[in-house]
Amino acid sequence: MDLFIRKLQNFTALSAAEIETLKSVPYTTRDIPADTDLTSEGERPATCRLILEGFCCRYQLLADGRRQIMSFHIPGDLCDLTTLFLGPLDHSLGTLVATKVGFVPHEAINDIVDTYPRINRALWRHSLVDSAIFRQWVVNIGQRSAYERAAHLLCEVYSRFEAVGLAAPHSYELPVTQAELADALGLSTVHVNRTLQELRGDGLITLRGRFVTIHDWESLKRAGDFNANYLHQLAAA
């Protein structure tokens, strides 16, 4: 929960009382294994999911089995707000590795939204940044080459990890297979593999297992045409 509060404060300063209110929000914690849905398309859960540890994604399956991952979610993300306000979920939310999840009852969030204007606004910001990330993915997949796309994604995840203090200097764990990366980038697995090799060959990154090390942050940003604006973080990454 602290991570989440920290993330909100990334956008808005909160008073001590407001922080207390957030800390008193009830939730139950559960450990979910890898590759498990937290919510599936069509469901109407009664709780929102707060990622405490691990790594999740939102995705949609097409009839013939193609899958598009539409976002990654890292600790501190409340990734389910849409279930609070809208009807049946139009996509699925699943873990990519074993993940510790907090389930926050809708009523608790509803109360806060209705009675604490400043927290309401902080949640608005959180949600609008989410939205900005989707937009950026549209740009990324729509216009950029495989090489640019991959570089951009690596930059985004790094920036987001860094913002919640979960990245080592210029390195982080991206707990995702190349097939999953492919689904996120709208590319084939084979092509992702070749693209990552190119990025490595150009000395921009190293991969050891699932640990990404960024050797040349400026060049990687340039390669991915990455501009952290859209993450709307207070501290520039």
Next chain:
Amino acid sequence: MDLFIRKLQNFTALSAAEIETLKSVPYTTRDIPADTDLTSEGERPATCRLILEGFCCRYQLLADGRRQIMSFHIPGDLCDLTTLFLGPLDHSLGTLVATKVGFVPHEAINDIVDTYPRINRALWRHSLVDSAIFRQWVVNIGQRSAYERAAHLLCEVYSRFEAVGLAAPHSYELPVTQAELADALGLSTVHVNRTLQELRGDGLITLRGRFVTIHDWESLKRAGDFNANYLHQLAAA
């Protein structure tokens, strides 16, 4: 403004008092010519833009001139809420045809968000549907073929026009050049042209000028793998 209220009521029933509150929101109207920015990337406007008549899009330009359109906006859309809560805009908003726009001061919306919980929630829904549309564009561009993509987009715009009562039965005006469609679909102009010809050849649609006529709604939906869920409209299209 009536269209906007109607759109909000698509998600939530509002009381007479709430509708009055919305109707009393001050705004200034302006006629904006085609191909003009309403707000440009990096700006921090003091108003939100409500489309009254016309057709707009949000887009981002890359350094080398490539452009990705990330969404279309039709009358009744309040397309700028992000400027209310977040810092400098991370993309641009521009007209595609001559458009009548209402400029609503941020303070007015701020007041409403803070003091009218039910309208706040209606705005949340409006914004979350926006978000769902972005996600669906990610899926569309990431996984679907040119043919499927184009079909899907035609379905989406039709459904949205219909929801605000701006579509004739199975036909509507899509006031957009093929080059603009290309920027929205992440395809080249040439390929969009050929794809539209295919859709016409298959008897799914007719184009006369910029008027789209859908001959076989079920088939077009099937061709685009379109499922209106994500628009979260009360009345199924």
Next chain:
DNA sequence: CGCATCATTGAACAAAATCAAGCGAGGTGG
């Protein structure tokens, strides 16, 4: 009439997908 913008066409080309194997590390059971 003449210009500008948009739609259309054909041919050559490039990026990425697909198909089909092989490799390597980690985990399991005998």
Next chain:
DNA sequence: CCACCTCGCTTGATTTTGTTCAATGATGCG
């Protein structure tokens, strides 16, 4: 402790989809 199996990564060859380049029609408007 080793054989084996699985999953994920890597590689090469081929095919597909969509791009680019370069014209040529159409249409509308001053």
